[in-house]
Amino acid sequence: xxxIIGVGLIGGSIGLAARRxxxxxxxxxxxxxxxxxxxxxxxxxxxxGFSNAVEAAEGADMVIVATGVxxxxxxxxxxxxxxxxxxxxxxxxxxxxxxxxxxxxxxxAGRRFVGSHPLAGSERSGVVNxxxxxxxxxxxxxxxxxxxxxxxxxxxxxxxxxxxxKVFKMSPAEHDAILAAASHLPHLAAAALVEAVPDTAMPxxxxxxxxxxxxxxxxxxIWRDIIEANRDHAVEAIESFEAELAVIKGLxxxxxxxGLEEYLNRAKAKRGKRFASKGRRLx
Amino acid sequence: xxxIIGVGLIGGSIGLAARRxxxxxxxxxxxxxxxxxxxxxxxxxxxxGFSNAVEAAEGADMVIVATGVxxxxxxxxxxxxxxxxxxxxxxxxxxxxxxxxxxxxxxxAGRRFVGSHPLAGSERSGVVNxxxxxxxxxxxxxxxxxxxxxxxxxxxxxxxxxxxxKVFKMSPAEHDAILAAASHLPHLAAAALVEAVPDTAMPxxxxxxxxxxxxxxxxxxIWRDIIEANRDHAVEAIESFEAELAVIKGLxxxxxxxGLEEYLNRAKAKRGKRFASKGRRLx
Numbered sequence: 001x002x003x004i005i006g007v008g009l010i011g012g013s014i015g016l017a018a019r020r021x022x023x024x025x026x027x028x029x030x031x032x033x034x035x036x037x038x039x040x041x042x043x044x045x046x047x048x049g050f051s052n053a054v055e056a057a058e059g060a061d062m063v064i065v066a067t068g069v070x071x072x073x074x075x076x077x078x079x080x081x082x083x084x085x086x087x088x089x090x091x092x093x094x095x096x097x098x099x100x101x102x103x104x105x106x107x108x109a110g111r112r113f114v115g116s117h118p119l120a121g122s123e124r125s126g127v128v129n130x131x132x133x134x135x136x137x138x139x140x141x142x143x144x145x146x147x148x149x150x151x152x153x154x155x156x157x158x159x160x161x162x163x164x165x166k167v168f169k170m171s172p173a174e175h176d177a178i179l180a181a182a183s184h185l186p187h188l189a190a191a192a193l194v195e196a197v198p199d200t201a202m203p204x205x206x207x208x209x210x211x212x213x214x215x216x217x218x219x220x221x222i223w224r225d226i227i228e229a230n231r232d233h234a235v236e237a238i239e240s241f242e243a244e245l246a247v248i249k250g251l252x253x254x255x256x257x258x259g260l261e262e263y264l265n266r267a268k269a270k271r272g273k274r275f276a277s278k279g280r281r282l283x
Numbered sequence: 284x285x286x287i288i289g290v291g292l293i294g295g296s297i298g299l300a301a302r303r304x305x306x307x308x309x310x311x312x313x314x315x316x317x318x319x320x321x322x323x324x325x326x327x328x329x330x331x332g333f334s335n336a337v338e339a340a341e342g343a344d345m346v347i348v349a350t351g352v353x354x355x356x357x358x359x360x361x362x363x364x365x366x367x368x369x370x371x372x373x374x375x376x377x378x379x380x381x382x383x384x385x386x387x388x389x390x391x392a393g394r395r396f397v398g399s400h401p402l403a404g405s406e407r408s409g410v411v412n413x414x415x416x417x418x419x420x421x422x423x424x425x426x427x428x429x430x431x432x433x434x435x436x437x438x439x440x441x442x443x444x445x446x447x448x449k450v451f452k453m454s455p456a457e458h459d460a461i462l463a464a465a466s467h468l469p470h471l472a473a474a475a476l477v478e479a480v481p482d483t484a485m486p487x488x489x490x491x492x493x494x495x496x497x498x499x500x501x502x503x504x505i506w507r508d509i510i511e512a513n514r515d516h517a518v519e520a521i522e523s524f525e526a527e528l529a530v531i532k533g534l535x536x537x538x539x540x541x542g543l544e545e546y547l548n549r550a551k552a553k554r555g556k557r558f559a560s561k562g563r564r565l566x
Contacts, residue, residue: 013379014514015357018362042507052471071460102472119487119489121489121490121491122490123438130318138489139487139489141487141488148475157497170561177484178481178483178484178487179484180485181480181483181484182480182484182487182488182489182492183480183487183488183491183492185476185479185480185487186476186491186492186495186496187547188528188531189472189476189528190495191546191547191550191551192524192528192530192531192550192552193468193469193472193524193527194528194550194551194553194554195527195530195546195549195550195553196464196468196520196523196524196526196527197464197465197468198464198523199553200461201460201462201464201465202465202467202553202556202557203422203557204402204422204424204451204461204462204466205327205465205466205469205557205558206402206403206404206421206466207420208404208466208470209406209465209466209496209557210536210557210558211494211495211497211498212449212472212473212494212495212496212498213469213495213496213550213554213558214491214494214558215495216489216547216550216551216554217554217555217558218547218551219542219553220544220545220547220548220551223544223547224543224544224547227535227539227540228540228543228544232536235532235535235536236326236358237479238528238531238532238535239377239474240479240481241476241479241528242525242528242532243479243522244475244476244478244479245471245472245524246474246523247475247478248471248474248475248521249518249522249549250523250527252510252517252518252521253513253518255511255514257507257510257511259510260507260510261503261504261506261507262503263474263478264285264470264474264499264501264503264506264507265503266358267473267474267475267478267499267519268474268477268498268499268501268503269495270477270478270482270499271477271483271499271500272500273485274485274486274488274492274493275488275493275496275497275500281479
């Protein structure tokens, strides 16, 4: 039995993918709103819907807490207490250090929490946008904190691999530093960029501005929680970005056009190693 | 007769669209490389290919200089000298002030230069990616500098409208200030963002980082020229952006999470007025 606490875009996509792979005899899910639960059931993301997380997790072999970050520790502990012996409890939150601290020493005996962060998403949210291939080919970071977690981490890694993900293992702090730069910073930069464009110029923003600021269309309350939980790394990432902008501004002020071209070429090459230049969809 | 000097993505798309609308008895084009010219001919972007801009422009009713920004003034003057009496000479460059300064008092008698900036593009370049609908529904800014240009500006505006564009008229300086914020800044910000992400974090950048930095995959030499020609406005735009980042950093450092959420919501709403939130393609 798999229990997904919070069947939204990610939770729903996990349910659909796990069903496609036939990994569990039953997939249970909870949502805050009744209509969402009905959608999850009719889309086949879950077999049985619950309004209560503890009921959904009862006897489950795996519990995936896919709620907002701030609720993850509480749900993880409550669900672990009623899950099967040896159950793996995980989450899909975008930060890992704060969750690990909150859970430290509080997990019920015999149940293991190992954090997960599947690096997949979309600016669309909600179970209605879930897809059974959303996770396919994307990266997933898992963050065991304890040697005793090794077996649980191995089972969890295998689970994500079966859903088509590339699995990486690191500490919660490493995860959070990496994500601050690769994910949280782009969100903050996109919001700052929107605010830096005068209202009179907005109508003339074309595909460049559209794409550069796309993530600023995300849910502000989710990002507020993520930044709050990853404050120090977020500040470091902003400061690295400020330093790079200062380099560019210096080149422009000095009229060092060769230097600017080299800078732009360096950035282009670095980006090209990660993303195909033609804008094709890479998870 | 229409002469397109530099048949790349934009020049080629103009040729295809003008042919679809049947606006000219002949569409001529030049390219730097022979293979590109063959591609332009076989795609139907031009009827006749030339290696020499002056030959292509001879007797033309409209000349569109679609080369790199730094070459626009020179080609405009040379082509104007041989174009038909009353010909409209225009360009598609991303900056307008520097071009207007370079051309001031240098246009041959009876020929009118009125700058254009069709705000359409793609990270793909070259005539092979040209499309007859690339300009459809997109904005086009035209920048007449002289009252004597009025008739030419009217004809030019009508031309872009016939190709499906929404036409706006403003001064070269207004154009450059607006584009510095709406286009040049996103390019610089994208490059700075790539450089601010540590190499170890790059593999974990997902769709957020991919989209936010997409424009950093553009041609560095083109952007170097644009920024050089729009230096003062670019510096102003960078400084506005630095100020916004400082606001965000202040909110994070002070732990003002309500303030951060308000900031993110403000940016989201402002962006949403210009771009559909679902990432659908808007020119």
